[in-house]
Amino acid sequence: MEEKKFYLTKKGLERLKKEYEELKSLKIAKVKEGSPQTWHSEDLSSEYFSFQDDLASLEKRMAEIEAIIDNYEIIKIPSKKDQGRVGLGATVSLEGEGKKGKVNEFMIVGTLDANPLEGKISSESPVGKVLMGLKVGDEAVIESPIKMIYKVKKIKYSSF
């Protein structure tokens, strides 16, 4: 089975690498600190379990980041001829149905960079999926269960 590709902005990749280094230091410090005493083997202390849990979740997250770093692709600005269509990294201006002049904007990113409150939506979200590939003037219809119609007003690619 083909492994999943993770699409990231440069910033997103930097954030992940920083998190990985922090986790690595934390793990070293934890191991150095040592496991709590376990001399009553039939009655292990809650500190011991908590230590093991912490270590396991650190290692799990580190493995996840390693998997992403092994399979990432940086979102690049597409060539001039492809910039007329919505793709990863595009900022799309949309006009809602019957809302002349009311513009909503999203930047389309990979799942790991998405933060809708900041205006960055995932290309795998229902709205993101519908927008991908559209060009200026196209209508995006999302019907699930409320019908929403957006008209693509502008597509812009800039460095991120």
Place this chain on the structure above:
Amino acid sequence: MKNKLKFLLQLNKLNEMPRAYWRMRGVKNPETVAGHIFTLLLMAWIFAREGRSRLNLNKLMEMAICHELTAICTGDTTPYDNILPKNKKGKNEILKRWPLLLEKHKKAIFKEDFKKEEKAIAKIVSSLDHSFGKEIMKLWKEYRSKSSPEGQFLSQLNVLAVLFTGLLYEKKNKKFSVAPLWEWFLQSSDNPLILKIGEEMKKEFYPPVKKK
């Protein structure tokens, strides 16, 4: 121990704090912030064990408890706070949709809210012992910045929890429309499990009309 009791007393304020969004939308006796936290906790507990979820359930539940603690200082906030006009007609018009904003405005609002809330959470935990306080701050930050799988999942589950409560209000009061929350859900969600729960909610709350 005294500090922990003080902390608990602070948290108790959330039991009496009505959710601002429902008040804006004219819901009578809406759920409180504590009620919302409880709904989210239940949803995390019930759904995060589904399928191939590799999330840390304990962490997720602790994060759910922490996710709205900042309301103790900031009051409950909504994405409409900076954009609603004073007149009723204009207000109702904007509330029909999930906020329509330029990307630069969304970024600026997010940055400002994040700063305010970061200060608030630091103040709230300041009476606690260092490691407990630090743990709460870390969980809140991971949620707010979606910087861990649990933070990403919980922020999407939070949207679903608000939608779920909205659907209950819509069921009770046909004049109340949950459309802006569907719009929020469809922009915010990409986790397959979250999308699946959303589909189930749709079936539950909008069953197909049987032909006679």
